[in-house]
Amino acid sequence: MSPFPSTRSSPETRSSTRHGAGRPVSRWRLAGKLTALLAVALLPLACGDTRIHPNPSASTFGHRHDELFMLITALTGVSFLIVLAMMAVPIIRDRARPGKKAHYDHGSSLHDKRFTAIVSVVVFIVLDAWVLFVSVTDLREAWWNYPPADSEEAYRVEVLAQQWAWNFRTPGIDGEFGTADDVVTINQLTVPADRPIVLNAASKDVIHSFFVPDMRIKRDANPGSVNRVWFQTKPEAAGNDYQILCAELCGFAHYQMYANLTVLSQDDFADWEQDASALAVASFDADDTEAHWAWDFKE
C-alpha cells in the first residue's frame, strides 16, 4: 500500500477541479479580496496613525526597547512576505488548467536539501543571532547596568505589591529605610526627574508584575524574594504623570491594580520630599507594626 493518498480524483475534488478549470477568474477574485483585506489592515501604518503606537518613551533607555521591537517586527514581517511570495508562486504557476498535469515531488533531492539548509542557516544568523546580539547589548548597557550601590544620585524605592494595590516606601530625608521619616504611600509614587530610580519589588501574596509602559520597564514582584529594576526619566518628563500597572494576572481585581507615577523636577522634588518626610515623622506610630514593613535594600 502506498503511504500517500490516492491521486484518483474523488467526486469532490473532480468538481472543484472542474470549477477551478472552468472559472479560473474566481481564484484571482479571491486573491484580489485578500490583497484588499491586507491593504485595509496596513492602511493605518501607511497613514502613520499614531494610535497603534504606545506613548514615546519617557526614560533614557526606553528607545532601545522600541528599536528592538521595530527590528523584530521588520525581520519577521519581511520573512513573512518572502514565505507568502514563495507559496504564491507555485499556487499561481501550477494551478489547475486544461491539459496541465500535476507533478509530484518528495522534496528530497540534493538541490532541495541544499536549499533548505541555506534558508535555515540564513534565518538563524540573520534573525535569531541579530536579535540576540541587540537584546544582550541592550541588557548589558541599559537594563542590567544598575547604578553603583554607593551612588549618591540614585533614588531608592521599595515596592510591595499586594492584591490589588501598590505600596511604596522611600527612605525620606535621612536616606535610611525603616525609620520614622520613611514616606509610605499607596498607589502613588513620586520621583525626581533625570536621576536614576532604583526599585526593589516584592509581594505580600501572589506574583504581581511592576510595569511602567512609558519607561519601558517591567519586573515581577514575587512573594519571598526581592527583584530589582531601575530607570531614569528624561529631564523633560518633569511635571508629568505616568501609569504604573500590574502585568501579571493576579486575581479577581487585577484590572484595578494600577498606580500613578509623578515625576517632579529636582527642585520641586526636594520641596516635596521635605514636606512628605515631615508629615511622616508627625504621623509616625511606633505601635502600628503593619505599617512598618521595610527590608534591607538590595543593591
Ligand SMILES: [Cu+2]
Ligand atoms: Cu497584580
